[in-house]
Amino acid sequence: MKREVLSMSDESLRENQVSSELIFDGKILHLYHDQVSLPNGEGAFRELVRHVGAVCVLPITDDGCAVMERQYRYPVDRVLLEIPAGKLDSKAEDHEAAARRELEEETGYRAETLIPLGVFYPACAYSDETIWMYLAKGLTRGERHLDEDEFLDVELIPLKELVRAVMAGEVPDAKTQIAILKAAVHEGVLAATD
Incomplete structure (x- = not known):
């Protein structure tokens, strides 16, 4: 067409x-x-x-599992399955550096490689918020450094299972849906169409 x-x-x-x-x-x-x-x-x-903007990162282990977080989100009064993410410290902050910081702070993992998955506007009808998205590979586990007001659990879930969960409507967070589907195409778990 x-x-x-x-x-x-x-x-x-x-x-x-x-x-x-x-x-x-x-x-x-x-x-x-x-x-x-x-x-x-x-x-x-x-x-x-x-x-100010934000970053999000989908970390994938060598055996194809995503490092995911479960955390309570007050505005929707639910515990949600999400990828590591956080706001920039300033508009001038390097996006890749911010993604690395958030990944380590929230999960304890460090990434050898960050692959850009694109940029999106989560609420362009009323906000200028921009989110830069990354896929993290070559992970090394370390210590988490959560903020005092941050409470979250980390779990490993196969990427293929996450694609199924997104398509079944079990992952309502937009940044997480987008990153899972883009990463699944990048990793060959999901085929892109012409």
């Missing part, structure tokens, strides 16, 4: 900021109320959450 583009350019879709008001300035999130000019010249308001 041939791809068809119905618009002349991306520029014809762009909204332009007219004004911006900081509503809440938190430790992690910053909420803005912006006025924008729409492509048709009309005005509108946007509620926008600004975030």
Whole structure:
């Protein structure tokens, strides 16, 4: 099937900021109320959450198991199965260095190799948060260094089993779903289609 583009350019879709008001300035999130000019010249308001960004990493052992975490997430009041992840210390922080830091802090593992799996926006309708995703290989186990307010369990699960769990709707976390499926294609567990 041939791809068809119905618009002349991306520029014809762009909204332009007219004004911006900081509503809440938190430790992690910053909420803005912006006025924008729409492509048709009309005005509108946007509620926008600004975030420094984050990294996530799917560590795979030599025998094909993923190093996974179970942790309680207050906003959804559930314990979730996730991959190691964390926010950047600043927008200028090196993404690979941040991924290595989070991997070691949360799981105790160090990676010989980090393979970029891409970037995604977890909530682009209302947030500028960007998450950089990595696959970690050549793992060496060490000591965890959890933050005082961090409580999580680590477990090893075969990548093939995780693909099944994602497809069965048993892994509701978006970053974890994306990383598992991308890593499964990269590792030959799941075939990519043309």
